[in-house]
Structure formats: structure tokens, C-alpha cells
Amino acid sequence: MAFTPTTGASATAAPRPQPTNNSPEPTQATPTTMRALAQDAYGPPDVLRLVTAPVPEPGPGQVLVRVHASSVNARDWHIMRGEPRLARVLDRTVFGRQAPQVPIRGTDFAGTIQTVGEHVTGWRPGDLVFGEADAAWAEYTVASQDAITQVPASVTPQEAATLPLAGTTALTCLDAARLRSGDYILINGASGGVGTFTIQMAHARGMYVTAVCSARNAAQAKALGANKVIDYATTDFCATGERYDAVLDLVGNRSVRELRKLVRNTGALVLSGGGVPGTGHLVGPLGLLVRAQFLSRTPGPRIVIPQALPTTTQLRKLGILAGTRAAAPVVDRVFDLADGADAVRYVETEHARGKVLLTITPWDVARDLSPAANSPAGR
Structure with missing residues (x-):
């Protein structure tokens, strides 16, 4: 996959969103390229670069999602650094010798389905979903239909992106x-x-x-x-x-x-x-x-030593818990995709309180993410 470095202004925090509803969004025409946060070598957060990459195409049983938000997990920086190094030998599906097998980082996402592949049932363009993918820090990502579920009406994409x-x-x-x-x-x-x-x-x-x-x-x-x-x-x-x-x-x-x-x-x-x-x-x-x-x-x-798998059943349970505020997402900080390296650095060094988010593409109706809105006392 060929990448072109991208430059431009970026923000350290997303603008404050507005009240929500979860009506399906009309989908936009699918572009041929997208912004993404990728790496071509193992190392500290500085190896992450904002690049221009081809928009992926969904295969059978997959959906193409326009990503509104993602979050940072320990898994992301373990892969970014190629650590523990023994994993480079034991898990060649994820780790290459000099760089990860998939250049684009990110796992969690919430976004709008753009297109669906063959044999996809129950999903259509415009559906607002959240789940896991191998390259979520991008404007578009491909996910299995078995690793997504609908974002509940009372949950914003930003909140949903903390869940998977x-x-x-x-x-x-x-x-x-x-x-x-x-x-x-x-x-x-x-x-x-x-x-x-x-x-x-x-x-x-x-x-x-x-x-x-x-x-x-x-x-x-x-x-x-x-x-x-x-x-x-x-x-x-x-x-x-x-x-x-x-x-x-x-x-x-x-x-x-x-x-x-x-x-x-x-x-x-x-x-x-x-x-x-x-x-x-x-x-x-x-x-x-x-x-x-x-x-x-x-x-x-x-x-x-449990293995956490992002099945539709598990994700649906999480959506219900988040929607009823029985498991309200706690958001520490919000970064723009262009500041993704800073987001990872913050998680590594500052012991984030709850989740750290990346905002990627706009979503016009999203609930306020002010500290008061995320306070458990406000549930």
C-alpha cells in the first residue's frame, strides 16, 4: 500500500458537539484516497505519520465505514513499538520484522457504513455502527460484519468509540x-x-x-x-x-x-x-x-487469562450498558487524527484517566463531551 505524507493544521481537541439523534446519515460519494495515521518502522510515537492512503474496498462479509472517532489502547502502542519483541516471532500475522504487517494503526472505531461487500446481511449504507478493525486510525476502515453493532440512540459516536x-x-x-x-x-x-x-x-x-x-x-x-x-x-x-x-x-x-x-x-x-x-x-x-x-x-x-473477542453479541451488550449509563464512557482527552502521535504519547506517559479519543471525520449531531456530560454523577 502506497502512502503520501500529509501536512496541515491540526487541533489538540475536538470542537464541542451538539445534541444527538441517531437518524441514519446520507452517505457521501466514496473518495479514492483518505487521511490515515501510519508507520513504516517500529519505534516511539514519532514514527506515526499522517499520510494519504488508498481507501480500502470491503470484501465478502465486510463493510466500509467512514470513521468518525477512534480511541487509543495499549494494544495500539504495543504494535507501534513492536513490543514485546518476542511477539515479532510469535505473532507474524500482526508483527513484521521491521514494522507491523498493517501500517495503519488503530483498533476501536465508530462511524457510518459507506458501502457493504458481498454476502453482508442486516447492514446498509448510512447505518451508524461501532466495533473493531485492523486499521481504524483513518477516515475509512474495513470491518467484518461480525465485529460491529449499531450505536444506540443515546450514545454518541465519540462515546461508542471508547467501547470495543x-x-x-x-x-x-x-x-x-x-x-x-x-x-x-x-x-x-x-x-x-x-x-x-x-x-x-x-x-x-x-x-x-x-x-x-x-x-x-x-x-x-x-x-x-x-x-x-x-x-x-x-x-x-x-x-x-x-x-x-x-x-x-x-x-x-x-x-x-x-x-x-x-x-x-x-x-x-x-x-x-x-x-x-x-x-x-x-x-x-x-x-x-x-x-x-x-x-x-x-x-x-x-x-x-480470558480472551476478549469483539463479537456482535458482546458489542451489543456494551451498547446497552453505555446507553443506560451502567457503563458510561469516561473520556480523559480528545485529539484530532493529525495529533495522533501526541495522543499515544499522552497515554504512554500520563496514565490516562479513562479513554483518550481521536476525532477523524465530522458527525453533525453528537452529544456534548464536556467533563460534566461525562461525569458519573451526571448519569
């Missing part, structure tokens, strides 16, 4: 824990995208939630539904003597043995960690997961 990867991970992890109302859960890494969704989902299910995060994020965690907050800077949550029905590790900064000791024998340790910079350039979270697989064969609480 982080929301699916939170939902999958909670389901894997097999908890009931009244059970106790500890969430390590409670202030990020997955953590903020998990707090709300666990609270909605009637669980007693202990959130591990920094002091600056304590108020947010409590507003989202945490019953107790532990500041990791002042308290070692592995040394409190408390035990839980489930521990969800989203960070990967503690050993499996330490975490397992926190779990009651009938409970579960759920691992979805390693999503932070500095967990090891060579092996990264892979080492933690290998040790977990080994220890899972020994007596003690269950150790679960």
Missing part, C-alpha cells in the same frame, strides 16, 4: 470471574479504560469493589462505584491481609504468586495485565502469562 476493546475486555474479565452480587473484587489498574468500565460493571452487578489506583484518581473511582480505594503509592495492596472472591489485574506489575494469595480458594485471579509501558521490552506481559499458565496447574484459586 476496553469494554469487551472488562465484560469478558468479569464474566470469567464468575462472581455474584455481594462478592468482593479487587481491580488493580482501576483508572484506565478497562478499569473504569470494570468498576461500573461490577458495581451494577452488586459486587463490593476495591479499586487500586493513584490518589489523584480516587475520587473518580468512587464516583464510578468503587466501595474502597487503595492508593498504590502509599499502600501495598498485596500486604493488607484482605482476601477477595476475585482479583482482576490490569497492570502486570505484581507476581502471579503475590496476586493469587489475595484470592479465596473458591475465587479467581483474572489476568489481563501488561498494558503499561516499562513491563519489559523483550518478553513483556508474555512472561507473566507463561508463569500463570504453569501455576494454574497447582492447587489454589483459579487463574484465568
Whole structure:
């Protein structure tokens, strides 16, 4: 795929949108080229360039989506950097030797269906959808019809773009824990995208939630539904003597043995960690997961490493949770596509509170994304 570097003005935040309705948009004529954020080598955020790329064509069972918004995930910067380096050998579908197999970054998206491929059923141009794709940081992306669902009427495209990867991970992890109302859960890494969704989902299910995060994020965690907050800077949550029905590790900064000791024998340790910079350039979270697989064969609480898949069923559940504000998206900052490198840099270095968004193409009717609109208290 040939790319042409693009230059031009960009903004650090999107303009404040207006009140919403979810009427289907009339589709525009499909152009032959588009703006996209791509890379031709592994490295820091500076390797990301705004380029002009050909608009992809949907294959059988696929739809072409005009992307309104996307979000930044740990997966995106892991692929951008080619880390952990062992993954370049183990997963050749994603990682090439010198650069990712797919040059354009991005996974989550929300947008309007532009065209549909052969054998697509239930979707038509103009439908507003959200889901996952391999190259979402672009004005157009191709997605499987099995990895999208409709954006609910009470959810904006910007909000919907926060849901796919982080929301699916939170939902999958909670389901894997097999908890009931009244059970106790500890969430390590409670202030990020997955953590903020998990707090709300666990609270909605009637669980007693202990959130591990920094002091600056304590108020947010409590507003989202945490019953107790532990500041990791002042308290070692592995040394409190408390035990839980489930521990969800989203960070990967503690050993499996330490975490397992926190779990009651009938409970579960759920691992979805390693999503932070500095967990090891060579092996990264892979080492933690290998040790977990080994220890899972020994007596003690269950150790679960769930695989979050963006199925239509899971995405539809997320849409309902977001639409009813049982899992309200928490948006930290909004960047323009042209500032995508800055967005990734912010997520890597500033420990984003909730999700960081990229706005890509306009959508005329979108709800206000001011802090008040995103406040859990405003739900």
C-alpha cells in the first residue's frame, strides 16, 4: 500500500458537539484516497505519520465505514513499538520484522457504513455502527460484519468509540470471574479504560469493589462505584491481609504468586495485565502469562487469562450498558487524527484517566463531551 505524507493544521481537541439523534446519515460519494495515521518502522510515537492512503474496498462479509472517532489502547502502542519483541516471532500475522504487517494503526472505531461487500446481511449504507478493525486510525476502515453493532440512540459516536476493546475486555474479565452480587473484587489498574468500565460493571452487578489506583484518581473511582480505594503509592495492596472472591489485574506489575494469595480458594485471579509501558521490552506481559499458565496447574484459586473477542453479541451488550449509563464512557482527552502521535504519547506517559479519543471525520449531531456530560454523577 502506497502512502503520501500529509501536512496541515491540526487541533489538540475536538470542537464541542451538539445534541444527538441517531437518524441514519446520507452517505457521501466514496473518495479514492483518505487521511490515515501510519508507520513504516517500529519505534516511539514519532514514527506515526499522517499520510494519504488508498481507501480500502470491503470484501465478502465486510463493510466500509467512514470513521468518525477512534480511541487509543495499549494494544495500539504495543504494535507501534513492536513490543514485546518476542511477539515479532510469535505473532507474524500482526508483527513484521521491521514494522507491523498493517501500517495503519488503530483498533476501536465508530462511524457510518459507506458501502457493504458481498454476502453482508442486516447492514446498509448510512447505518451508524461501532466495533473493531485492523486499521481504524483513518477516515475509512474495513470491518467484518461480525465485529460491529449499531450505536444506540443515546450514545454518541465519540462515546461508542471508547467501547470495543476496553469494554469487551472488562465484560469478558468479569464474566470469567464468575462472581455474584455481594462478592468482593479487587481491580488493580482501576483508572484506565478497562478499569473504569470494570468498576461500573461490577458495581451494577452488586459486587463490593476495591479499586487500586493513584490518589489523584480516587475520587473518580468512587464516583464510578468503587466501595474502597487503595492508593498504590502509599499502600501495598498485596500486604493488607484482605482476601477477595476475585482479583482482576490490569497492570502486570505484581507476581502471579503475590496476586493469587489475595484470592479465596473458591475465587479467581483474572489476568489481563501488561498494558503499561516499562513491563519489559523483550518478553513483556508474555512472561507473566507463561508463569500463570504453569501455576494454574497447582492447587489454589483459579487463574484465568480470558480472551476478549469483539463479537456482535458482546458489542451489543456494551451498547446497552453505555446507553443506560451502567457503563458510561469516561473520556480523559480528545485529539484530532493529525495529533495522533501526541495522543499515544499522552497515554504512554500520563496514565490516562479513562479513554483518550481521536476525532477523524465530522458527525453533525453528537452529544456534548464536556467533563460534566461525562461525569458519573451526571448519569
